[in-house]
Amino acid sequence: MTTIKATCPTCGEVGLTPQEIELRVDETDASASFYAFDCPSCLENVRKPADERVVHLLISGGVEVLPAVPPPPARRKLSERFDGPRLNHDDLLDFHTLLSSENWFDGLLAAATSDYRESAA
Ligand SMILES: [Zn+2]
Structure with a gap:
């Protein structure tokens, strides 16, 4: 299993699995890309900017790429939203x-x- 080393501001270097890292890549604005994880030691949620190099490193380590902004839920037609009389x-x-x-x-x-x-x- 791949262990990815990341740095918690409180605990220093920690080892994470690819599944424990949330990688959000903004395709229109690279500076808005980031990765986040819950520190296994202090449980704090750590969020850091991810430049192109970091994005490539995380992807090669098996981290799944997610869009920076989750797409809005598809709007349903008015007639589909209300099924009462x-x-x-x-x-x-x-x-x-x-x-x-x-x-x-x-x-x-x-x-x-x-x-x-x-x-x-
Ligand atoms: Zn920590």
Whole structure:
């Protein structure tokens, strides 16, 4: 198994496996690339800039390259995000009536915590 030597600011040189190192490479801005690891001795998370030489060394040691910025999660279409029944005019009127009562928040809470679909059927 490959052991990669890295330096913890507190403990000095420590040995890590490739899996213990997170290598983030920014392809548009090399100075934004970095590697990070949890020090096996003091458990502190250490993060250091990775220039091209360091990136090559880590890759040759078996460290997986990850993008510097994780890609944003794919946005789902509105119709795919909500699978409940559509809000209708009666729901809106019920909500209006609920809001005009004095204890509307308690009523809202009770409706939200009970299985309203079952009680409505
Ligand atoms: Zn340490």
